[in-house]
Amino acid sequence: MSESTNHPPIARSWAEPYKIKMVELLHMTTRDQRERAITEAGFNTFLLPSKDIYIDLLTDSGTSAMSDRQWAGMMLGDEAYAGSRNFFHLEEAVRQAYGYRHIIPTHQGRGAEHLLSQLCIHSGDVVPGNMYFTTTKHHQELAGGRFADVIIDEAHDSQSDHPFKGNIDLDKLSRLINEVGADKIPYLSLETNVNMAGGQPCSLENIRATCDLCHQHSIAVFLDATRAVENAFFIKQRERGCENLSIPDILSQICACTDGCTMSAKKDSLVNIGGFLALNDDELADKARNLVVVYEGLHTYGGMAGRDMEALAIGIGESVQEDHIRARIGQVEYLGEKLINAGVPVVRPIGGHGVFIDAARFLPELPREQFPAQALAAALYVESGVRAMERGAVSAGRDTETGKNIFPALELVRLTIPRRVYTQAHMDVVIESILQLHSEPERIVGVEMTYEPKYLRFFQARFNPVVGDVVLRGSATPEYMTAAPTSR
Ligand code: PM9
Numbered sequence: 001m002s003e004s005t006n007h008p009p010i011a012r013s014w015a016e017p018y019k020i021k022m023v024e025l026l027h028m029t030t031r032d033q034r035e036r037a038i039t040e041a042g043f044n045t046f047l048l049p050s051k052d053i054y055i056d057l058l059t060d061s062g063t064s065a066m067s068d069r070q071w072a073g074m075m076l077g078d079e080a081y082a083g084s085r086n087f088f089h090l091e092e093a094v095r096q097a098y099g100y101r102h103i104i105p106t107h108q109g110r111g112a113e114h115l116l117s118q119l120c121i122h123s124g125d126v127v128p129g130n131m132y133f134t135t136t137k138h139h140q141e142l143a144g145g146r147f148a149d150v151i152i153d154e155a156h157d158s159q160s161d162h163p164f165k166g167n168i169d170l171d172k173l174s175r176l177i178n179e180v181g182a183d184k185i186p187y188l189s190l191e192t193n194v195n196m197a198g199g200q201p202c203s204l205e206n207i208r209a210t211c212d213l214c215h216q217h218s219i220a221v222f223l224d225a226t227r228a229v230e231n232a233f234f235i236k237q238r239e240r241g242c243e244n245l246s247i248p249d250i251l252s253q254i255c256a257c258t259d260g261c262t263m264s265a266k267k268d269s270l271v272n273i274g275g276f277l278a279l280n281d282d283e284l285a286d287k288a289r290n291l292v293v294v295y296e297g298l299h300t301y302g303g304m305a306g307r308d309m310e311a312l313a314i315g316i317g318e319s320v321q322e323d324h325i326r327a328r329i330g331q332v333e334y335l336g337e338k339l340i341n342a343g344v345p346v347v348r349p350i351g352g353h354g355v356f357i358d359a360a361r362f363l364p365e366l367p368r369e370q371f372p373a374q375a376l377a378a379a380l381y382v383e384s385g386v387r388a389m390e391r392g393a394v395s396a397g398r399d400t401e402t403g404k405n406i407f408p409a410l411e412l413v414r415l416t417i418p419r420r421v422y423t424q425a426h427m428d429v430v431i432e433s434i435l436q437l438h439s440e441p442e443r444i445v446g447v448e449m450t451y452e453p454k455y456l457r458f459f460q461a462r463f464n465p466v467v468g469d470v471v472l473r474g475s476a477t478p479e480y481m482t483a484a485p486t487s488r
Pocket of ligand 1: 058059060061108109110111133134135136191195224226263264265266274275
């Protein structure tokens with residue numbers, strides 16, 4: 001803008017880089033229906049039938065809208081048991097975007113985690129990582145290992161504005177190597193855009209320094225590349241010297257210093273199912289190709305249909321397009337900024353795949369033993385039909401040695417945004433629903449666990465409100481949220 005005019009700068013908005021060709025109708029429910037549904041679901045949003053959900057922010061996993069090109073690719077599925085041509089397309093797409101030599105498809109991310117853990121971890125081993133992820137840690141423990149958190153301290157503080165809260169603390173890592181010995185550390189698991197920290201990225205500088213340190217001690221580094229494209233976008237935005245690099249360039253550089261990755265393709269890669277293990281080491285890859293036939297399927301499909309591999313190959317290409325990733329993260333930012341501006345405590349900076357409400361701050365009166373994040377997620381559903389997910393003590397589970405509940409510093413409710421699915425108007429409804437609850441936190445009742453499954457309890461645990469039979473007292477809900485479908 002010219003210096004001589006007094007006009008304010010003209011805003012330049014991002015907009016969705018696609019138009020809508022087909023729609024899925026949403027189902028509105030009444031408050032009574034939602035109260036019944038959440039009670040039947042044991043106050044666990046994972047146990048709600050999706051027919052009872054209005055806006056589904058449970059997860060960004062497998063919930064993306066595929067493009068017309070991906071759907072066209074589904075029709076090119078080569079369902080041969082062995083050597084499907086779609087596998088070779090997938091192999092080429094992964095090599096091009098991520099740069100690894102060997103690709104072993106799996107049905108989803110945890111399939112790849114299972115293979116890697118079984119191949120590399122021995123009883124008594126320690127696997128360092130930048131904050132735990134539920135399935136990753138579980139597979140490490142099933143293989144006889146122990147997870148050690150070496151993320152920087154700022155990651156555990158929801159209000160720290162550190163631009164790369166996913167970074168590894170190199171001092172913590174060095175201390176761990178000295179303490180347990182490099183021979184007890186089969187690999188370091190490096191998660192991009194750390195999920196449990198709020199979708200927080202690692203810097204390229206830190207990734208390189210971590211790989212250097214590990215490799216000096218002959219420790220391999222395997223990336224959890226599930227949200228590496230989103231991480232690449234933050235590097236471009238925030239890391240000095242990277243602003244002019246392209247997203248594919250940054251992604252290649254992230255992967256280049258690592259030894260391989262596990263991947264849940266259900267996130268960044270814009271598909272509803274799929275994953276892979278990628279490796280550079282020939283011998284390890286041979287072992288993985290052998291093990292995959294035991295648990296997933298032949299090494300040229302690994303649990304995926306040919307058509308799904310084709311959609312994934314196309315999705316990988318679309319995922320690294322700059323327009324796509326800018327709008328994807330822009331939408332999450334839109335939701336997050338509005339909540340911050342209204343005084344709602346959320347994890348800062350806003351992450352890549354969702355906005356994480358700090359439930360301990362939102363409900364300061366509720367003790368951690370009453371699982372504030374679980375209670376808040378249930379209350380949000382009753383309030384508005386918006387489904388979110390607990391990411392706090394219920395997700396953290398129990399200490400394998402003491403059997404006691406783990407209470408992580410972060411007690412969060414995750415509002416996870418599916419890719420290419422919802423509009424800005426949906427985000428506005430979510431914001432209004434949360435503001436309603438935030439204005440009357442005393443209406444929200446804590447919960448106690450009444451059923452605790454043995455593994456990954458957050459998926460199937462059941463709860464009761466600690467007082468009475470409702471998790472949300474009173475009814476200040478705006479009319480439009482409780483009425484029949486015609487009301488808006
Ligand atoms: N993430 C998520 O909603 C789905 C399952 S847990 C609710 O965030 C990372 C960083 C993930 C992840 C899944 C997996 C496992 C590995 N790493 O779900 O098996 O966020 O494809 O991937 C979920 P799969």
